[in-house]
Amino acid sequence: MKVITKISLSLLSGLLIAAAWMIDELIPLIFIAFVPLIFLQDRIGDEEGGIKGNIFGLSFLAFLVWNSLTTWWVWNSTAAGAVAMLLLNSAFMATTFWLYHFTRKKIFHNKKGFFLLIVFFLAFENLHLNWQLNWPWLNIGNVFSRCHSWIQWYEFTGVAGGTLWVLLSNILAYRIVESLKTKDKRQMVVSIITFCIVIIVPIIVGKIMYKSYEEKGEEVEIVVVQPNIDPWNEEFTLSAAEVLRRNFSQAEPLMRPSTRFVVSPESSIHENIWLDNVGSYYSIKNLELFSKNYDGAAYVIGASTLGMVPDGEENDFAARKFYDADEYYYSYNTAFMIAEDNDIQWHQKSRLTPGVEMMPSWWFLRPLKNLAIDLGGTVGTLKAEGVATVLNFEDYKIAALICYESVFGGYVTEFVRNSADLLFVITNDGWWGDTPGHKQHFEMSKLRAIENRRSVARSANTGISGFINQRGDVIEKTNYWEPAALRNTLKANEEITFYSQHGDYIYRVASFIAVIVLCFSVVISIAKKR
Numbered sequence: 108m109k110v111i112t113k114i115s116l117s118l119l120s121g122l123l124i125a126a127a128w129m130i131d132e133l134i135p136l137i138f139i140a141f142v143p144l145i146f147l148q149d150r151i152g153d154e155e156g157g158i159k160g161n162i163f164g165l166s167f168l169a170f171l172v173w174n175s176l177t178t179w180w181v182w183n184s185t186a187a188g189a190v191a192m193l194l195l196n197s198a199f200m201a202t203t204f205w206l207y208h209f210t211r212k213k214i215f216h217n218k219k220g221f222f223l224l225i226v227f228f229l230a231f232e233n234l235h236l237n238w239q240l241n242w243p244w245l246n247i248g249n250v251f252s253r254c255h256s257w258i259q260w261y262e263f264t265g266v267a268g269g270t271l272w273v274l275l276s277n278i279l280a281y282r283i284v285e286s287l288k289t290k291d292k293r294q295m296v297v298s299i300i301t302f303c304i305v306i307i308v309p310i311i312v313g314k315i316m317y318k319s320y321e322e323k324g325e326e327v328e329i330v331v332v333q334p335n336i337d338p339w340n341e342e343f344t345l346s347a348a349e350v351l352r353r354n355f356s357q358a359e360p361l362m363r364p365s366t367r368f369v370v371s372p373e374s375s376i377h378e379n380i381w382l383d384n385v386g387s388y389y390s391i392k393n394l395e396l397f398s399k400n401y402d403g404a405a406y407v408i409g410a411s412t413l414g415m416v417p418d419g420e421e422n423d424f425a426a427r428k429f430y431d432a433d434e435y436y437y438s439y440n441t442a443f444m445i446a447e448d449n450d451i452q453w454h455q456k457s458r459l460t461p462g463v464e465m466m467p468s469w470w471f472l473r474p475l476k477n478l479a480i481d482l483g484g485t486v487g488t489l490k491a492e493g494v495a496t497v498l499n500f501e502d503y504k505i506a507a508l509i510c511y512e513s514v515f516g517g518y519v520t521e522f523v524r525n526s527a528d529l530l531f532v533i534t535n536d537g538w539w540g541d542t543p544g545h546k547q548h549f550e551m552s553k554l555r556a557i558e559n560r561r562s563v564a565r566s567a568n569t570g571i572s573g574f575i576n577q578r579g580d581v582i583e584k585t586n587y588w589e590p591a592a593l594r595n596t597l598k599a600n601e602e603i604t605f606y607s608q609h610g611d612y613i614y615r616v617a618s619f620i621a622v623i624v625l626c627f628s629v630v631i632s633i634a635k636k637r
Contacts, residue, residue: 121172229617455492
């Protein structure tokens, strides 16, 4: 096969995947978008009689196109981070595809073993959800957030089910290509019928579930606030009084005696609040006063906070030393819940953004830990809580997901298993500007709603804020980059879905199989050399 043909097929695959990701009408392209890459692997494996070749480079090109066209907007918040993210994630995906090539060649001599593509990609996505260079933004199953009526069965499988569906469809589509090559009419008919069934049946099931699902739980009235504070030019210069004034001025016209929650964005408060004396700060006192003035409604809001490092934890990767004292402190990204005559509760962000809120703690990267530039205004690695803390108010139990946390489906199930009956997402997506970034982030809340059958109230500093019901429908949302507030009623559901109960079981099974297959392939390779 000519080099130009290989490169063209690689580019075609990257462009097809990106098109499905970016344009609603082209989402069905995802079912054939990997076919050029599968074809490349199949041909190169046959041509070379071994595992040598340029599968890594060709797949890297395809994945770089996909990553660049869909997540270029990260550049707006951190240019260096964007370049690193695009190159690293493309390399990780290419490595995953190469491992598929390697194991298929070693075990099946490139004749069978297409299922290994599914196994290794699921294992890779599982890795991206659980290691310190996490970036599950482009996990393949996320692509269906914009046609959520198709994937109501995510309440059983989570996003992993969507990834499996896409890759299986692509393998079956390639079988059609194979039948054209061999001119086997019987195989062609069987392959086409199977391909159509695998695509159509899940959509029909999703549509039936969508129409038949009835929301569950007690109704609760919520106000979400979008203060629209410019993160680049205002956020760190405005006084605490002005920040609260902007939030309160949006919320107050919508407040009623029946309103039980007000939700404001991530990192709204920059008052250097020390958690051991939290009640003494201006912002906290005024939030308590707001609650008192409005029938004790609970206020959920984001803040940058600080805490002393306990004795014996000075060597913790996130510990920061005072300049003028031999003591250490932690910096947190916090979600507060504040109400009149109620204990002040908080949840610390646990899924931190690599390169922005933290650097990996691996020994060879430890000298770089202070290169993490927290968009909350500090420099260095934040401290992760590591626990899915549920906030309690009256009879309601709230999962206050802070920004990036809403991308991690399995992590959100931990809140649900801890009795959360409502999901609040507080975020500041203004760093990315008016790009696809804030839209993609909003869409992911629909997936969390379906997976757990939990209603979502979302407050974003510059948008998009809104309400999502248990079927993933957007009830109401704001425009981007304008001050706004919305009031609506959601249902607090206590029932737990199969996915909420079992989490990312598909990912775990695939990861186990991938490790076994890889080890077996290495053993075969060593044995052949000997």
